[in-house]
Amino acid sequence: MRIRATVAAVTGALALSAFAVPAAQADGSAISREDTAKVLDAAHAAAAKSGSRVAAAAADAPYALDASISNVKINSGKAIVAGTTKKVSVPTSFTLTHGADVDIEAADFIVDLEIYKGSYEEPDNYLFGDLYPTCTAVSTTVATCKGTIDAYPGEGELFNSDAGAWSANAYAIAFNGEDPSAADFDITKVGVAEQAKVGSTKLQRYSKLTVNASPEPVKKGKTITVTGALTRANWETNKYAGYTVQSVKLQFKKKGSSTYTDVKTVKSGSAGALKTTVKAAADGYFRYNFAGTTTTPAVKAAGDFVDVK
Structure with missing residues (x-):
């Protein structure tokens, strides 16, 4: 069961690590949201020091991955409507453009699209999919990706104040064989690309x-x-x-x-x-x-x- 968390401010980015998340994805992926949060938090901290989104080659930060996300669609442009108890799942789709040396088919390559309420720097709440989106290559540098945004109003994920306009945040992470739980984890060998405000939607009360x-x-x-x-x-x-x-x-x-x-x-x-x-x-x-x-x-x-x- 997912639990709505109290969102804490993280300089320049969503407070990903503020949420209670499963140890691993339901699809069996070895990369959990705690793992991605660890990498993104490091990138955000380095960006705050350097003034850039991701501080490439910093001693304690991932490098800037050659990847970008565009053509974001959430629920086919329609508002997300949630009742009082039933899970709500809506489709998302987007285009991933990446460098030819980025292996998007690697088991530890993660791409994700989330939505957040409020400001990007200090969100009031955010929602994501139960599973990471899946991408299908259409060329050596372009892929089309599909996923979901899943909400559980009956499990305390939403407040009434959450109704209204939401924005979308997207990121791609190439772990390149690095294990975030290992003692010798080298975060400088992990690549990160992150974008704020890549799309928008509305969340409404049924x-x-x-x-x-x-x-x-x-x-x-x-x-x-x-x-x-x-x-x-x-x-x-x-x-x-x-x-x-x-x-x-x-x-x-x-x-x-x-x-x-x-x-x-x-x-x-x-x-x-x-x-x-x-x-x-x-x-x-x-x-x-x-x-x-x-x-x-x-x-x-x-x-x-x-x-x-």
């Missing part, structure tokens, strides 16, 4: 919307009361809570029609409650329609049919 129109049946010209509720995932309680003070449209679709039309706009109240009245005119379906916000996706209630006599 939303729900209900509707109930009554009475039914109803006489023509009489009053119909339409109630409902707009709720969204609370990542800190693992329950759904009302989304208040939000504009929600009441819509109507006449029986036999395929199109809903706007009737009026209603503001959500306490616990996300919605309530308004209309005059009965014809048989048809009422629904509420929420357009969504940066932190919460759009949602439409299933139509509730009213029989007008």
Whole structure:
């Protein structure tokens, strides 16, 4: 089980080592995230001293690997939407360009794409995939890579404040046969390339919307009361809570029609409650329609049919 960690500031980079991570990847890779964190932390420390991203040939740092990442896509450009308990997994893809002497097929060559909330220097949170991405060579210096971003809202990985805009960070590490757990580990023989802000995405709190129109049946010209509720995932309680003070449209679709039309706009109240009245005119379906916000996706209630006599 992955555990959300408290993020600590690391000069010039993500605080990778602040997270509880498995000893090895689930795919059996001998390189763990603790290993990559060790190398990246050393590169960050050297960069802070030298003023560069990676201090090549420093006595206690990896060298600058000839590699770069571009064409990043996260969830095909769509927002990542997480509920209260179920694991969320979305695809990522990117292009890896590297020097001809970089062996991307080596068992200890690692490439990864992560997303982070807040600033690159002091992130509030970050998410990564259960497995490292896999790359397929398309030439001697270019490869296409695919992976995932996996989130576990039911295991405390997310706070409500995490909803909104996120950025992507990418890195490639060539361990070149060096064992990070060995006493004679020589970090200067390890190559690192790292890039911040190579992409962006949104993380949103899953939303729900209900509707109930009554009475039914109803006489023509009489009053119909339409109630409902707009709720969204609370990542800190693992329950759904009302989304208040939000504009929600009441819509109507006449029986036999395929199109809903706007009737009026209603503001959500306490616990996300919605309530308004209309005059009965014809048989048809009422629904509420929420357009969504940066932190919460759009949602439409299933139509509730009213029989007008």
